[in-house]
Amino acid sequence: MIESIILWLLAILTAPFFSALILKVKAFFGGKKGPPLLINYYTLIKLFKKGSVYSRSTSFIFKMGPMVSLCSAVTALMFLPIAGHAPIFSFKGDVIFILYILGLGRFFTIAAAMDTASPFEGMGAAREAFFPIICEASMFMILILFYMLTQELSFAAYFSESNPSELWKTAGSPLIFIAIVFFIILLTENSRVPVDDPATHLELTMIHEVMVLDHSGPDLALIELGSYLKLFFYSTFVARLIFPFNMGNMFLDICTFFGALIVVYTATGIMESVMGRLRMDKVPKFVLTSFALSFFAVVITLEFVK
Numbered sequence: 468m469i470e471s472i473i474l475w476l477l478a479i480l481t482a483p484f485f486s487a488l489i490l491k492v493k494a495f496f497g498g499k500k501g502p503p504l505l506i507n508y509y510t511l512i513k514l515f516k517k518g519s520v521y522s523r524s525t526s527f528i529f530k531m532g533p534m535v536s537l538c539s540a541v542t543a544l545m546f547l548p549i550a551g552h553a554p555i556f557s558f559k560g561d562v563i564f565i566l567y568i569l570g571l572g573r574f575f576t577i578a579a580a581m582d583t584a585s586p587f588e589g590m591g592a593a594r595e596a597f598f599p600i601i602c603e604a605s606m607f608m609i610l611i612l613f614y615m616l617t618q619e620l621s622f623a624a625y626f627s628e629s630n631p632s633e634l635w636k637t638a639g640s641p642l643i644f645i646a647i648v649f650f651i652i653l654l655t656e657n658s659r660v661p662v663d664d665p666a667t668h669l670e671l672t673m674i675h676e677v678m679v680l681d682h683s684g685p686d687l688a689l690i691e692l693g694s695y696l697k698l699f700f701y702s703t704f705v706a707r708l709i710f711p712f713n714m715g716n717m718f719l720d721i722c723t724f725f726g727a728l729i730v731v732y733t734a735t736g737i738m739e740s741v742m743g744r745l746r747m748d749k750v751p752k753f754v755l756t757s758f759a760l761s762f763f764a765v766v767i768t769l770e771f772v773k
Contacts, residue, residue, distance in 0.1 A: 532579025
């Protein structure tokens, strides 16, 4: 339990650092030096020192949005096997619980955006509500596959200890599709390129960023920290699938896990550097690719794992 709590705290503390790797990779491809790797910590400290400004058209829902969004991400990490070690909490069916917890955080983020009575934020909220629906369908297809292989509905049964290696031995090549699906879900759920561009400031093309335009100070810091943790949450899935081995030593497990995370974050930065944001009507087709790949993985597994 102590190891699980330490890893959970380590995940919260290092999530802003890993997110800054994406900025470094994008700067490298742009021929620039880029910001320091601690830039996100500086930003969070600066925002917490400032005061928040609230519009007269907002209510208590606007203030609840950032807090619930952060709490949902922190809670999700409590059920996540980090570096292959058991999570703080785990029970049969916790996968469904965590998906609904993350959905609760998204709901309050959308509600806070709608509470501003801004047409631009309402537009971003509508997009935020639409695209993750497809991701949820892909996630449930992945759960069907994992349940077929393990007869379990728990993150600990999928990603702790040597369980990812057992998944590869049982399912084989279909897990390549699942790794790609998780990466597409990562890009979509965290509003990264090609679904959205977190660096843009054009309201007509934004999804997530347009929903937080009216947040400031500590509220914006909570939203930013929640987004770092959410990106860490989804990156862990991809990292455990591309490096499913357990070294048997906590220090080595952490080192190899963080090395796999660096690969995932670097791939995200490369993705944002070599291609632009898709046209809005093309985004659903891109996200639907994840559902198609997860569906094919399930069909292939049904054929060969009997």
